[in-house]
Amino acid sequence: MPDPALLDAVEVFAAHPSVLVATDFDGALAPLVLDPADSRPLEGGMEALTALADLPRTTVALVSGRDLAALRELSGAxxxxxxxxxxxxxxxxxxxxxxxxxxxxDLLATLETDLREVTEAHPGSRIEDKPAGRVLHTRGIDPQVGAAALDAAAALGERHTALVVTPGKEVVELAVAHVGKGTALVALAEELGVDAVFYAGDDVTDEQGFEALAQDPDAARAARRLTVRVGDGETAAQFRVADEPGLVGVLRAVLQARARSSAGG
Known part of the structure; x- marks a missing residue:
């Protein structure tokens, strides 16, 4: 069961007239796996989000480092x-x-060549292609080899200063076009004109989201945010759940509270 204080916060959040419910995918809705292509959402999470999206004045978003095509295919959204x-x-x-x-x-082509050299020098590391960048994965290989590979990949950002380098859990992404989850979340909330935002995630990029929502130029909306960290580690989120099943429980609670609020309003 979620923390009673978190459940109380869910009730308050769900009662706002219009809301954005957003979450990361990997490590939040879907457990982290060795091969990113094998990632699948836990039962119950997408079902809760889909039901939420059918409620009045409720927008639901998946916010991910995945490229759009992969996110759509793996989530089934x-x-x-x-x-x-x-x-x-x-x-x-x-x-x-x-x-x-x-x-x-042109920079993306150069990055591809440089990262291939990194993988050749660090056996077991792998490259994931994205439309605007490349991701080096080291999950499942010797930790020392993995750390060296990540350092070598991150160093490419110093060589090619136009790249945006984003570290994560046993990954580092290098992109030629990058907005940032925090910027994207605040912009989406502003575009929709919602009263409050819920966001959950587990990684470094999600911390940027938590911080951006807390610093939203709309101070009233910032005060009404509800942010949840999935897993351990330092966090700027207001609440924490232990794992992905814990987040599914929170999403179900949001759905129930929002449905009651919609029925009553």
């Missing part, structure tokens, strides 16, 4: 859920998709 991929650089509501300049495409 469909409209009216909003998908924000590539750390905010892609948005399912924008049919034009992500458009890179020639300079960005």
């Amino acid at each position: 469909a409209e009216p859920l909003v998908l924000v991929g590539s750390h905010g650089a892609e948005d399912s509501r924008r049919p034009d998709g992500l458009v890179l300049s020639q300079e960005q495409r």
Whole structure:
């Protein structure tokens, strides 16, 4: 069962006239796995989000470092859920998709070559392709080899200063186009004109989201935020759950509270 204080906060959040319910995917809705292509959401999480999206004045979004196509396929999400991929650089509501300049495409090709050298020097490390960048994965390999590979990949950001380097749990992403989850969350909340935002996540990039929501220029909306860290580690979130099943429990509580509020209002 979620923390009683968190459940109380859910009731308060759900009672606001219009809300945005957003969450990360990997490590939040879906347990972390060795091969990113094998990631799947836990039972109950997507079902709760889909039901929430059907309620009045309730927008639901998945906000992920995954590219949009992979996020859609692995999550199984469909409209009216909003998908924000590539750390905010892609948005399912924008049919034009992500458009890179020639300079960005050239840099991406150079990055591909440089990262291949990193994987050759650090056996077991792997590259994930994204429309605007590449991700080096080291999960499952010798920790010392993995740490050296991540350091080598991160150093490419010093060589190519136009790259945005985003570290995570046994991964580092290098992108030629990057918005950031925090910026994307606040912009989405502003665009929708919602009264309050819920956000949950487990990683460094989600911490940026928690911090951005706390510093939202709309001070009233910032005060009404509800943020939840999944797992251990220092956090700027207001609450914490132990693991992905714990978040599913919170999402179900949000759904129940929001449904009651909608029925009563």
